[in-house]
Amino acid sequence: MVVSNLKIGLFGFGCVGRGLYHVLNNNTGFKASIESIVVKDPSKSRNLAQELISYDRRNILDRDDITVVVELIDDADEAFEIVSEAMRKGKHVVTANKKMLAEHLSELIELQQSYNVSLLYEAAACGSIPIIRTLEEYFDNEDLKRVSGIFNGTTNYVLSRVNGNYSYSNALQQAQELGFAESDPTNDVEGFDPKFKAVILTLHAFGKIVRPEDILNLGITTLQEEDSRYAAEKGYKIKLMPVIERVGHNRFTVFIAPRFVDTGNQLYNVDHEYNGVIVEGLFSGEQFLQGRGAGSLPTGSAVLSDISALSCGYRYVFKKYLQCKDLEYTDDVLVEIYLRYNIDTDISHFQWNKVEEKYQSSRYGYTIGSINLSQLIHHRQYILEHKIFVCMISDNLSQNTNQINI
Amino acid sequence: MVVSNLKIGLFGFGCVGRGLYHVLNNNTGFKASIESIVVKDPSKSRNLAQELISYDRRNILDRDDITVVVELIDDADEAFEIVSEAMRKGKHVVTANKKMLAEHLSELIELQQSYNVSLLYEAAACGSIPIIRTLEEYFDNEDLKRVSGIFNGTTNYVLSRVNGNYSYSNALQQAQELGFAESDPTNDVEGFDPKFKAVILTLHAFGKIVRPEDILNLGITTLQEEDSRYAAEKGYKIKLMPVIERVGHNRFTVFIAPRFVDTGNQLYNVDHEYNGVIVEGLFSGEQFLQGRGAGSLPTGSAVLSDISALSCGYRYVFKKYLQCKDLEYTDDVLVEIYLRYNIDTDISHFQWNKVEEKYQSSRYGYTIGSINLSQLIHHRQYILEHKIFVCMISDNLSQNTNQINI
Structure with missing residues (x-):
């Protein structure tokens, strides 16, 4: 043809x-x-x-x-x-x-x-990153471990401002004035846009089609100054990072959530409207592609x-x-997160697999630990409504072994 | 088929x-x-x-x-x-x-x-970077401005050590012990290997075949501690960086030489055996690809x-x-360089287009300025024999307007 x-x-x-x-x-x-x-x-x-x-x-x-x-x-x-x-x-x-x-x-x-x-x-x-072509043709014969990155230029632009000490709402306003964010930015800032992209990349990276509604998308709308201050103190930047990852032998997961990244992460320097994708192959190791995500x-x-x-x-x-490989989508996987809540919010119904740190002041608190991804999916609406900020803190994913009642 | x-x-x-x-x-x-x-x-x-x-x-x-x-x-x-x-x-x-x-x-x-x-x-x-496939298929219809990067894992491994304050010979020895450099490393450290790669990429990026012998390759064998100290003081890392670049309307140049890069350069964090390629398209802007260059x-x-x-x-x-576009290889182009010489070396036959800085001590000296690329090709053997270290200091290339007698 x-x-x-x-x-x-x-x-x-x-x-x-x-x-x-x-x-x-x-x-x-x-x-x-x-x-x-x-x-x-x-x-x-x-x-x-x-x-x-x-x-x-x-x-x-x-x-x-x-x-x-x-x-x-x-x-x-x-x-x-x-x-x-x-x-x-x-x-x-x-x-x-x-x-x-x-x-x-x-x-x-x-x-x-x-x-x-x-x-x-x-x-x-x-x-302009040729990621689909690269997955489709170059990695078509290699088993991939993980595809992650920054898939959305608008949120990355806003977050680059936030990481430079602007508040979220000021940063968003600036992005809108400069034409980097739409007047209704929901699609971007709530992580729908990168989720759709993740669904497409999942097809080419793992050969599987996942329904968008089955995938968690947490965006950056609940980001408060406490969160950006926390990140700055630890030397992190906050990035909105979709993850598509093999879990165990024949399962994989996909989620879109903010992530604290440090200077050791390729994505740390992917700022403004740039996008970056990390492809981890079983044999080829880690590939990184960066380019303009919009424009x-x-x-x-x-x-x-x-x-x-x-x-x-x-x-x-x-x-x-x-x-048609034997590979199944799962949300039954433990992720390590930072969860910040305002002091009047009840977070007792979040069931943690393991709690590593707890902090509380008169205004807000945060908990760091591992939790089942399905818990976050289940409580997504509650998270948004109560301005809870959830941020991944590591790449570690593990298959859940304990039974947790939701 | x-x-x-x-x-x-x-x-x-x-x-x-x-x-x-x-x-x-x-x-x-x-x-x-x-x-x-x-x-x-x-x-x-x-x-x-x-x-x-x-x-x-x-x-x-x-x-x-x-x-x-x-x-x-x-x-x-x-x-x-x-x-x-x-x-x-x-x-x-x-x-x-x-x-x-x-x-x-x-x-x-x-x-x-x-x-x-x-x-x-x-x-x-x-x-493992799919650079040929990307140039051949994805950028096949776009005019490119420049392709540059780190194409050689061995020298990059050695330079990562040098940038971490080892001397060149110690760094090379370590690389050899760890299997990152061959017992006869000439091909890598004198820049022949990245030159061959640059010739191949030139074909796919610009559609032209250049003979390897027409292209300058300066390697890192003449690197001395004065040079790595200079780089460290200025916040630079030294990288061996092939450049394939359009010059003016219908000419392009190719050269392989060390380059001081600062933190603003994508290649700054490409260390050890990693390779990185920056592709600059007329419309797509700057693309960056990183992956394992060897192994x-x-x-x-x-x-x-x-x-x-x-x-x-x-x-x-x-x-x-x-x-068959109207595009011709040229070495008649001005480059901005740092040229370090030992005090007993006569460098009076290097004809500068413009000198920006001069430094001299009792042991060595350096000159910073712009010089015609053809001068470096002409004096390559002299540079190697007299342990002169030549390092590009900027991406600026300009077509030569002044007549310089060689």
């Missing part, structure tokens, strides 16, 4: 869409033509030839000469409609919509096989790289997924 | 060969069988079934059922004979021999095209990754090379 005569239909002309347009027009290597751009809001002014723009998705989906659909809109449901229809019509698709992907991975793989088309989505995870041109160039790969007939083969 | 029934003939059973053997036998994902191993020295004892071993290359090259040759021997000339014969016989080849590759790139590309076989060599550059299993796993890719029909397409 080599796609010649590459005619592109583009959905969405936001930050990434504009980046792609710029990169495609200013690149000397690869050429492809955008035939039509479908956008939503007719009232927005766009620096584009009028005949390129339309407001009806049929103008792309019904055109037989358009062989590649690039989907860069926000709405995940609408994106799935567009992408799946495009694939059923025999069009190849490039998308950056992590939520849509995370929620529909099995259907999308099936569509790819049934309609013999290619679906690529490098720009959906970690901006119009870096993400646009990731999309272009997919389009270029399409033109060479590239598609993901999902080797580990198709091998 | 999908290679089914993957039967491998392996040349060499040293560090990487043993690593491959281990990884192949302990990996759950990908299976291929090593049918025959040709080695040189019958007197060495090897932990292998006797029937696997032979001492005659014909036992692999003449067997039609062996479809893949993995070449992991030291000798570059012999390696080229083996690899080119294997390709002419329609066998696919995986090699880690950077010297052989750097010296024969055009012939090998031609053999690949003429005989419709694939030649892969990820393990030839930067161990039996990491390099073995890189070889296996190539074998696995072969089985899926993968081959390098050398897109930038075949595009």
Whole structure:
């Protein structure tokens, strides 16, 4: 399958869409033509030839000469409609919509096989870092122990400010003013965005599809000055760190939570909007990849790289997924955490496997110890409502041996 | 081209060969069988079934059922004979021999095209970092500004010791005792090994083949305590840093030389046997990749990754090379350097473009300023013989505007 005569239909002309347009027009290597751009809001002014723009998705989906659909809109449901229809019509698709992907991975793989088309989505995870391609092709034959990192530029930007002694709310406000955070930042700061990315990377790293709703995502919205002071005193930075990790012989876990990292950790110096990914292979050891996690041109160039790969007939083969290894998702695993609570909060229903440290003042307290991940999933809403801050303190995971009643 | 029934003939059973053997036998994902191993020295004892071993290359090259040759021997000339014969016989080849590759790139590309076989060599550059694959596939359509990094684990190990206040000769001795440096370390410490790797990466990053003999390689053999003290006082570490960089509109340069790096540089924390590569794209910005640059299993796993890719029909397409862009190698470029000399050395024939600092004591002196790269190439032998230490002090390169007589 080599796609010649590459005619592109583009959905969405936001930050990434504009980046792609710029990169495609200013690149000397690869050429492809955008035939039509479908956008939503007719009232927005766009620096584009009028005949390129339309407001009806049929103008792309019904055109037989358009062989590649690039989907860069926000709405995940609408994106799935567009992408799946495009694939059923025999069009190849490039998308950056992590939520849509995370929620529909099995259907999308099936569509790819049934309609013999290619679906690529490098720009959906970690901006310009070629992590999906690297997992899919380079580590396709190696058993991985762990994939972790910083997958979200917005929270990392906010945390870089917090680590520089701003309060969370000031840091968030600054990030919003500078365009690094959206006006409704929930998706990022509560850790949904990195969770969707983790679901996608789990497929390529371990060959398994996990439902987003089964995975814990704790964000940084409950971060208080006590927490950043604690981190600073210990020489830590706080990072929002998704972890995908093999546990024991045939289980693996995935969670998104803040993490104290020290200078010995590769991620310590990954600041601002940068993303970083650590891949630990059984034989290759630790690989580290860093790059811009966001931004119009870096993400646009990731999309272009997919389009270029399409033109060479590239598609993901999902080797580990198709091998159907005996590997099961679990949340029954012990993690080592710092849990800070305000003094009026009852935390007695958190059942600890082991408590290492306890601290309490007239205003707040914290407990350090190991707890079952499922406890955190179970109490997530309580954690958010009571402004409890939970932060991982180590990479140690262990299979739970004691029975804990929740 | 999908290679089914993957039967491998392996040349060499040293560090990487043993690593491959281990990884192949302990990996759950990908299976291929090593049918025959040709080695040189019958007197060495090897932990292998006797029937696997032979001492005659014909036992692999003449067997039609062996479809893949993995070449992991030291000798570059012999390696080229083996690899080119294997390709002419329609066998696919995986090699880690950077010297052989750097010296024969055009012939090998031609053999690949003429005989419709694939030649892969990820393990030839930067161990387990998938840098060739990343350049070849992910950045194939993007104009790059610069590729730099730490490409040699041995010198980086030695320099990590030097930066920790050992003298160069003590550090080298330690590295040799621990097996990180060979008994004749010339290839590494004089910068030939990273130069061969730079030649290979230049092909994939810029699409151009440069002859190794046209490229400056200054190593670390002339490093004295004055130099490491200078670095420590300024908060620098010394790294051996190959640079491949676009200069002006249609020229590029390549050189291998020590470099003072500060904490702001990604490479500052790449210590010991680790390698790191920084790829700067026109649109994607700065990407950083780090991993083990040496070692039996990491390099073995890189070889296996190539074998696995072969089985899926993968081959390098050398897109930038075949595009034949108007881009020319030059050594006519100004670099900013620190040049330390011993007091009895005449350095008056080094012609500086600009001198920023001069220091002299009763034992040694140094000059900091900008000089034409071609001057350093011209005086390389003199630099080595007189134990002059040359170290780059910045990333700034500029096209030379003044005429300098050499």
